[in-house]
Amino acid sequence: MSSPSSRTSPDDVTAATVAAVRRTLDGRWHTVRDEIRDRPDFAELRVDPGLDVESYRAEIWAMLRRLADDGHAVHGFPTAVGGRGDIGASVVSFEMLAFADLSLQVKSGVQWGLFGGAIQALGNAEQHARFLPGVMDLSLPGCFAMTETGHGSDVQSVHTTATYDADTGEFVVDTPTESARKDYIGNAARDGRMAAVFVQLYTGGPGEEPQRHGVHAVLVPLRDDDGAVLHGVEITDDGHKQGLNGVDNGRLAFHGVRVPRENLLDRYGAVAEDGTYSSSIESENRRFFTMLGALVRGRVSVSGSAVGAASLAQTIAVRYGEARRQFAAPGSEEEITVLDYLAHQRKLLPGLARTYALRFAQNELVEMLHDIQTTREAGGDVDEKRQRELESRAAGTKALTTWHATATIQACREACGGQGYLSENRLGALRADTDVFTTFEGDNTVLLQLVAKGLISGYADDFGNLDTLGTVRFVADQVLDTVAERTSLRQLAERLRAVAPGRDEDDVLDRSWQVKLLDDREEHTLDGLVRRLRPARDKSLSAERQFAIFNNAQDHLLRAARSHLDGLVLDAFVRGVEAAVDPSARALLGKVCDLYALSAIEEDKGWFLEHGRISAARAKTVTAEVNRLCQELRPHARALVDAFGIPESWIGAPIATGAEQRRQDEARAHAASLH
Amino acid sequence: MSSPSSRTSPDDVTAATVAAVRRTLDGRWHTVRDEIRDRPDFAELRVDPGLDVESYRAEIWAMLRRLADDGHAVHGFPTAVGGRGDIGASVVSFEMLAFADLSLQVKSGVQWGLFGGAIQALGNAEQHARFLPGVMDLSLPGCFAMTETGHGSDVQSVHTTATYDADTGEFVVDTPTESARKDYIGNAARDGRMAAVFVQLYTGGPGEEPQRHGVHAVLVPLRDDDGAVLHGVEITDDGHKQGLNGVDNGRLAFHGVRVPRENLLDRYGAVAEDGTYSSSIESENRRFFTMLGALVRGRVSVSGSAVGAASLAQTIAVRYGEARRQFAAPGSEEEITVLDYLAHQRKLLPGLARTYALRFAQNELVEMLHDIQTTREAGGDVDEKRQRELESRAAGTKALTTWHATATIQACREACGGQGYLSENRLGALRADTDVFTTFEGDNTVLLQLVAKGLISGYADDFGNLDTLGTVRFVADQVLDTVAERTSLRQLAERLRAVAPGRDEDDVLDRSWQVKLLDDREEHTLDGLVRRLRPARDKSLSAERQFAIFNNAQDHLLRAARSHLDGLVLDAFVRGVEAAVDPSARALLGKVCDLYALSAIEEDKGWFLEHGRISAARAKTVTAEVNRLCQELRPHARALVDAFGIPESWIGAPIATGAEQRRQDEARAHAASLH
Structure with a gap:
């Protein structure tokens, strides 16, 4: 094990350090964050x-x-309709609502992100002018009606139909079966007046058999100005949920509901008055995934929210862990602060390091989204591959951040014991409200498959396909001998090695070693995956056999995706550390990055050992170093959560805002008075 | 990899097989389970x-x-007061309430298990006669007031006092600080009329300085017959919680509350009219842990509840996984049942195997509890070491089962997607209601420390000590060169090898290999722990240094405890398999046991590789076998959850009781009508 004394010590962590770390974490839209922090009523x-x-x-x-x-x-929203046209700012301001009631956040996301976002991304300029002002000022509350009871992950297969009637110039919207009801739709049960409904679009001239053109979105009014449900619309309430009970989720069914032709969001597929269908994208499949890709902001937003919720939970748990005491030390009357126990540090600090890592990865994702969508909205060209990288990264980051939120909020709850179970301390609601994040806006397991598919196809296929079997079909059509896509980890490792060539190769704190290890795993898992899928190229195989090949490789697929994403995240963290100007902030962030990298390696040490990537001795050193880093960072735990920059009045939880400290002080004064 | 065809196939799983498996899982109190299953109103x-x-x-x-x-x-409860005197039956009937509303279960546990249990275990015959009938018929609703806001894990340090006043023959009960309030007390906020309050007991003659005798329980009336709070009692409401909102948890404070001398539960420490204190146990420490040990039933009951809740969640998720379809197979219109995906099997089936394993471990724990407490209540002698083994096993099993419930209910929720988030499908409440199980009735991390301490001390110390540092103190006082206690795994391995000597040593399905692997890990981790703690024997070390030795070994301590418990659980599972008379049930259980054992090994393969216990090739074989077993058991998943024996009308969740199947049938009929 290397000597910690040889490194820059973060011991001189001051308020200025915290401010500098916070500025680094805040990223490009730091002023948006600060504006919201200054809201007096938040x-x-x-x-x-x-x-x-x-x-x-x-x-x-x-x-x-x-x-x-x-x-x-x-x-x-676009400046043309009164918006500011700042996409990054919209995602960041949404994320900040994670510190308020999460039902409010999700409700705002339904209204402005999903409903408004669908009109913005899929509608034409006339539709923008007609609907978006009402979306923004809430005079037109709306729904995003894509998921059906029967089709959630596989939304390309939704069963709701909209059939054009050229005689009247209207679409007729229908829900053919119970399974085709739109389900879990926010704003449906109580407030929505209109819905962007995703339908299979049918058109045809008079007397012709209607032709299907695949999934499109059409705006369907739900309620009149008095809130009465319109004829042909059937709304049922999804009722009480595990969390997010401030959001009125419901089910929508349509029975011969007629809407004017102008209500079709027709950016990617239009219907002329006589029923003629036209689209700039010939392939139905490609058209569908282009539409889905235009809606990627929702997934990026959920991901940001998960990081925000995790940081709030950790702020509460770390503050309580610093105030709470239990069990006197041997030969002492003084009780020990619970965060001084290694087991407690292990519960909280590697998770905290991961939140840092994911915050940097999320910041990069938001920048990528902003740059691509801003370019496109300004009429510029966006390379199709770059768009697919964005979609892949959004899918993968969302999976990592939401699973992380679930796990770390749970760990925080347990670390706060009975207090953590009381609603006044907020962890219960954070846990329950964010729980659905792992399966909405794309089921995480399906999203990882999407990431893997992008990697082995080099994003060359119609992307965005959530179909779990699409990968097999793709592989079956291609000659694949190498992995097409990788992260930039190898470059990073080389660059790090060039910067610090004298570093000890045996040092687990050597960043280039950490990076190389993750890079090797990514390469190996992707190569292995391709090898396993290759037999599916034989087109004479039965459907069953093709499925078996895919299915037997499914755990490799998921592992390959995760390996790739771990690499992206470490890459982002390293860039985040380098972006810190203040030396003390950089030193502190470097330690946190070490803890993240080594605990990620420790978590998967079985794989690294099994594949001969680390020796047994080194594996033990990694564990010892994670423990040492926990103890080294322990004194800075409070600084690390303070750097999340959650204003004192927003934290709310009594155990984190003085109640426990006051009780402990009183109890100790009382004990002293007895002696 | 071994050929599966060489083994007894469980392919012939019939209703008779399910019944036989269920009978094995039901254990000794199967008739109690069946009686409750027959309740029409459950x-x-x-x-x-x-x-x-x-x-x-x-x-x-x-x-x-x-x-x-x-x-x-x-x-x-004792037959003398109208009970049946069947302790095992009481735990099992409590467990069955996990299928009802968990608030009802916990509320019943507070009333009959904790409040009634305290009177039964710590009170005298007169107190039994006076109070227990009212406890049973609910005319005397009561509380178990042990935990304080400031002392949860370290209950030996509670600050509430009861001081004997010889002039009036009363105890005066006081809450000196806010931190000393009794907290999270069920039945306090609304219904309780009396509480068993754990206090530091003080006695003294007139004019003498009161002497402290450590923690005792005294019965304190809280409300009058009209429900009005009595003078000197202060009750506040803990308010809304993450779950269990049908239980009225609250905080209790006492200000000079006087109760008659006869209200002291005096089985282990009595006060005469003149204030003379007497106890059959001289050491205050030993007396405290003897009292705690008498209350072990609560922990055993929570553990059973966790297993029950896990089995209900898995019943719901497996049934939905068998009805739900998503994504068509390549070259097919037919959508694939989600449980046919390997990733979905991986989410659910190893967890299901673990529920089986823990069910057998729980059954053995209940038998041990029943036999020991029945012997003692009948006036028989119970070896002290045996009592401590029971306490250790209760602590450890409770930690495993409650963490398992948290993890597996979460996995079930995610496996059911949006449906899993709707309260009507029950997973949300199961998750939220059981969440506190990991930290109440003993924080799981602290409980594992208790297990480790028992192992290295050979249960020779005052046991039940929840003090995290007790271990260090103990080690400091002893000459320890070998691990004192181990599971019977080695014997089991030898016996298995004797039974089937011809088994292939390289076969990961060889049970004696699996057993030996876990046995080796237990031995190694315990030896390593003792080696790490040994320096603390040097009494000249400072308190800080002693703490540092303990703290640096804390992760080894937790690992040693887990290793030991994994061994106990596998041991119990193997006995469970052997207890099945029906050959097809035994074959099926054997497969489930393989899946449990191999997924446990896979989960910790980093350790086994790091310590040279398995080769890299074998580690990969273990993973491949887990996948193969998932696929092999997939057709029997429904049979495996049916064997939990949860009556159809109790399941409740629409997705598990036909709704999804009906929708799928309708959608497929509709699709067929279009072609």
Whole structure:
């Protein structure tokens, strides 16, 4: 093990260090974050956890109206309709709502991100002018109706239909079966007046058999101005949920509902008055995934929210861990602060390091989204491969951040014991409200498959295909001998080695060693995956056999995706460390990056050992170093959560805002008075 | 890899097989389970999830009264007061309530298990006669007031006091600080009339300085017959919680509250009228842990509940996984059943195998509890070491089962996607209600330390000590060169080898190999732990240094405990398989046992590789075999959850009871009609 004394020590962590770390974490849209931090009323945007569902929904609706009145929604919409046209800012301002009530966040995401976003991304200029002002000021509350009870992951197979009637110039929208009901639709059960409904589009001239053109979105009014449900629309309530009970999720069914031709969001597929269909994209498949790709912002937003929720939970748990004491030390009356126990550090600090890592990865994702979409909205050209990289990265980052939120909020709850179970301390709601993040906006397991597919196809296929079997079909059509895509880890390793050539090769804290290890795993797992899928190229195989080849490789597929993503995240973290100007901030971030990298390696040490990538002795050193880093970072735990920059009044949890400290002080004074 | 064809195939799984597996899982108290399964009204014992807290509490109270009226409570209480005196039956009947509303279960546990249990275990015959009938028929609703806001894990350090006043023959009960309030106390906020309050007991003659005798329990009335809070008692509500909102948890503070001398539960420490203190146990420490040990049933009960909740969640998720379809197979219109995907099998089936394993371990624990406590209640002698083994096993099993419940219910929720998030499908409540199990009745991390301490001390110390540093103190006082206690794994391995000497040594399905591997790990981790703690024997070391030695070894301590427990569980599973008389049931259980053992080995393969216990090639074989076993057991997944024996009407979740199947059938018929 290397001597820690040979390194820059982060011991001199001051308020200035915290501010510098925070600035680094805040990223490009730091001023948007600061504007929201300065909102005096933000701490009020939380609902009493014991509220019944109807009252909860009403309160969230009132809060959403406040946000609309304050112009919270304008960031991401086009300037032509009164927006600010700043896509990155819209994602970041959404993310900051993770510190308020998560029902409010998700409700705002449904209204402005999903419903408004669909009109923005799929509609024409006339539709923008007609609908977006009402979307922004909330006079037109709406739904994003894509998922059906029967088709969630496989949305290309939705069963709802819209058939053009050339006689009247209308679409007739129908829900043929119970399974085809739109389900889990936010804003449906209570507030929505209109929905962007994803349908199989049919057109045909008079007397012709209707032709199917695949999935399109059409705007369907749901309720009149008094809130009464319109004829032919059937709305049922999804009822109470594990969390997010301030969001009125419901089911929508349509029975011969007629909407004017002008309600088709026709950017990628239009219908003329006589029923003639036209599209700039000939392939139905490609058209569908282009539409889905235009909606990628939703996934990026959920990912940001997960990072925000994780950071709030960790702020609460670390503060409590610093105040809470239990068990006196041997030969002492003084009880030990629980965060001084190694087991407690192990519960919280590697997770904290991962939140840092994912924050940097998320920042890069938002920048990529912003740059690509801004270029396109300005009429510029975006390389198709770059768009697919964005989609892949959004899918993969969302899977990592949401699983991380689930795991780390749980660890925080357990680290706070009974206090963590009380709703006043917020961890319960954070846990329950974010739980659905792992399966909505794309089931995480399916998203990882998408990532793997992008890697082995070099993003050359119609991308965005959520079909789990698409990979096999693709491989069956190609001659693949090498992995097409990799992260930039190898370059990074070489660059790091060039910068610090004298570093000890045996040192587990050598960043270029850490990077190389993850790079090797990525290469190996991808190569192995391609090798396993290659037999599917034989087109004479039965469907069953093709499925078996895919299915037997499914765990390799998921591992390859994760390996790739781990690499992206470490890459982003290293860039984040380098971006810190303040030396003390950089030193502290470097330690956190070590803890992230080594705990990621430790977590998968079985693989590294099994594949001869590390020796047994080195594996043990990694574990010892994770322990040592936990103890070294322990004194800076508070600084690390302070750097998330969550204003004091937003934290809310009594155990994190003085109550426990006050109790401990009183108890110790009382004990002293007895002696 | 061995050829699966050489083994007894469980392909002939019939209803008779399921019944035989169920009988094996049901264990010694199978008739108690069957009696409860036959209750016609059991399915009604669930509350609408959207209910506000006060209505929820009222409904649970009404249901508890129904249970009391039906004699649900009588199993565990002494026959002298109208009970059945069947301790095992009381734990099993409690466990069955996991299929009802978990708030009802926990509320019943507070009343009959904790409050009634404290009187039963710590009180005298007169107190039994005076109080237990009212406990059983619910005319005396009560609380178990041990935990304080400031002391949860370290309950030996509670600050509430009871000081004997010889002039009046009363105890004066006081809460000196906010931190000393009794907290999270079930039945406190709404229904409790009395509490068993754990206090530091002080006695002294007139004019003498009061002497402290350590922790004792005293019965303190809280409310009068009209429910009004009594003078000097201060009750606050813990408010809304992450789950279990039908239980009225609250905080209790006492200000000079006087109770008669006869209210001290004095089995282990009595106070005479003149204030003379007497106890059959001289050491205060030993007395405390003897009292705690007498209360071990609570921990065993929580453990059973966790296994029950896990089995219900898996029943729901497996049934949905068998009905739900997503994505068509290549070259086919037919969509694939999600449980046919390897990734879905991986999400659910190893967890299902672990529930089986823990069910057998739990059954053995209940038998041990029953036999020991029945012997003692009949006036027989119980070896002290045996009692401590029970306490250790209860602590460790509870930690494993509750962490397992948390993880597997979460996996089930994710496997059910959006449906899993809807309260009607029960997974949300199962998850939220059981979440606190990992930290109540002993924080799991602290419990594992208790297990490790028992192992290295050979249960020779005052046991039950939750003090994390007790281990260091103990080691400091002893000459320890070898591990004192181990599981019977080695014997088992030898016996298995004797039974099947011809088995291929290279076969990962060879049970004796699996057993030997876990046995080796247990031995190695315990030896390593002792070696790490040994320096603490040097009494000249400072308190800080002693703490550092303990703290640096804390992760080894936890690993040693887990290794030991894994061994106990496999041991119990093997006995469970052998207990199955029906050959087809035995074959099926054998496969499930393989899946459990190999996935446990796979989970920790980093350790086995690092310590040279398996080769890289074998590690890969283990993973391949886990995949193969998942696929082999896939056709029997439904049989495996059916064997949990949860009656159809209790399952409740629409996705598991036909709704999804009906929708799929309708959608497929509709699709067929279009062609």
